[in-house]
Amino acid sequence: MQEVVLLLTNFGFYSLKQQRIEIQKLRQGNNLILGFSIGGGIDQDPGQNPFSEDKTDKGIYVTRITPGGPADVAGLMMGDKIMQVNGWDMTMVTHDKARKRLTKKNEDVVRLLVTRKSLEEAVKQSMGGFPRP
């Protein structure tokens, strides 16, 4: 497995999986929280983003997940890029706009469309191409 991983990282071969995740907001005191942190935005410096493959990508990324929180329960993972929130596009928004879209007080549920860098998919695809000796 190790040799295969090396080969893949050398060529930078990842496949991007799109996932739909539904998060139920949790009420904590006066706030509705989702249990994760976001980074990125068109007004931010894309070079600082550790999760993006393309360092000019100014999209919104999940930078931290509170363990046991609503996002964790729903299956959101660190490094996911949020493409849509409840149908609203998140690929070309400022950081503050993204935050506002996620924390609307009148919504209990957010449905996210996220893109995830998936290594397992790539490995499965490549295994078919390179037969084991």
Add this chain to the structure above:
Amino acid sequence: MDTESTYSGYSYYSGRSRGSHRHGERSRDRHKSRSKDSRSEKSVTINTPPAEPLLGDSAVRGEQVQDDNWGETTTAVTGTSEHSLSQEDIVRITKDLEDSVGLDCRRYFTRTLAVILGLLVFLTPLAFLVLPHLLWPEKLQSCGTACEGLFISVAFKLLILLLAVWALFFRPARAGLPRVFVFRALLAVLVLLFVVSYWLFYGVRILDSQDENYQGIVQYAVSLVDALLFIHYLAIVLLELRQLQPCFSVCVTRSTDGETRHYNLGQLSIQRAALAIIEHYYCDFPVHNPALLSASKSRAAKHLAGLKVYNVDGPGNNAAAGLAHSQSRAMIAAAARRRDTSHNELYYEEAEHERRVRKRKARLVVAVEEAFTHIKRMQEEEQKKAPGDVMDPREAAQAIFPSMARALQKYLRTTKQQHCHSMESIQQHLAFCITNNMTPKAFLESYLTPGPTLQYSRDHWLARQWTLISEASVTSGLKDGSIFLLKCVDFSLVVTSKKIPYIQMSEEYIDPKSHKFVLRLQSETSV
């Protein structure tokens, strides 16, 4: 080990007091390791002796009373040592005499040649001007205004030439170099040829034909003086200006303790480069202290003493050289395999020494600071009040010296510098510091760090004879990778030179308005 009479280069110059002075130190240091004392080399160093022992007899005799077996451990000055010393002394003196006579002869010879040439050069224009008046005064045309103006010009140019030659050539000689100074010799030959050719022309065209045109003769003399000034310009360029631009980086290493310095020199001949390096040596290198090298020598002796090689094959073996070779190889192999713990000893010895030095230094600093508090500079008004206790700097130094003497002596002994400083020199230095309002720290600075050689008393540097050892000719120029040695009696300086590389520089223009910055925003918000 106590009964061994050690005979090192500095002990045989002293009398009884010095010998017992040394033993006092040994008995006091009884608990410390004495490997370095017991194996001091029998080196006969031809240095002039230190002026006097550090502390006079009074303090030493006090120690004698406490010690029991001082009689066994006294270093005696035996008859044979004195004889051998005096013989070598005589040899050294005659050698010095011969060398100095030889060198002085050469120096006076060159000096007289230079003076003769100078006189010739200065008197020639005057002779050119005066001879027509002496030899054919009636035929000579009278000197008009322009001609007399030229007299003034000749006079001033000669004066300038005189001052310039005095400034460039008549400086006190710095050194006696082994070979002749090539550029100076060339210039002297050039000047001689030049003056001789002018005389030839003068003799043939003017004296023989008895030319009446006096103005022409005066102009001829002026042209001679002009040309001499230009030759002097050439002399300045060749002798002074050419070597100013740095061309070589030389690395100078002292062979005994590895002190290294780097200097930049211009294009010089090897002997002139050696002279420049020696002058730098006197002000940059810390003074050579042979006492610091005894530790490594004793370690080396211990390494060699550990193994003995026996030849079991019997004598009369063929290939004796091969045998010796294999013997030494066997020794090296055995030494490598042997479990040597000398590194352990070295480590602990050095740590212990470091600790000891620091402790002594702390005591010394405190003692000196306390001593300095006893002295106060008297103001002008106070001087009239109490003339009784007034002391001049020397007396003040003598008054406070005893309170710090012991701590200073111990410190110097621990750092093995005791032979560099005599009591007289310390008191002189103390008086100097008191006169100039220096703090105790300033006073101690010359004892805490070894300074350059010239700082110490004259015996350390007076009779210095340097020998230049070089494979290339010493009048040839310095080249990249040239190596030569400057040998002195105690040590040698190894000099290697490297050419400073050609520097290719390019320019880049930055518009001052192009310096613009933005903030890097990287927020992380939790939702």
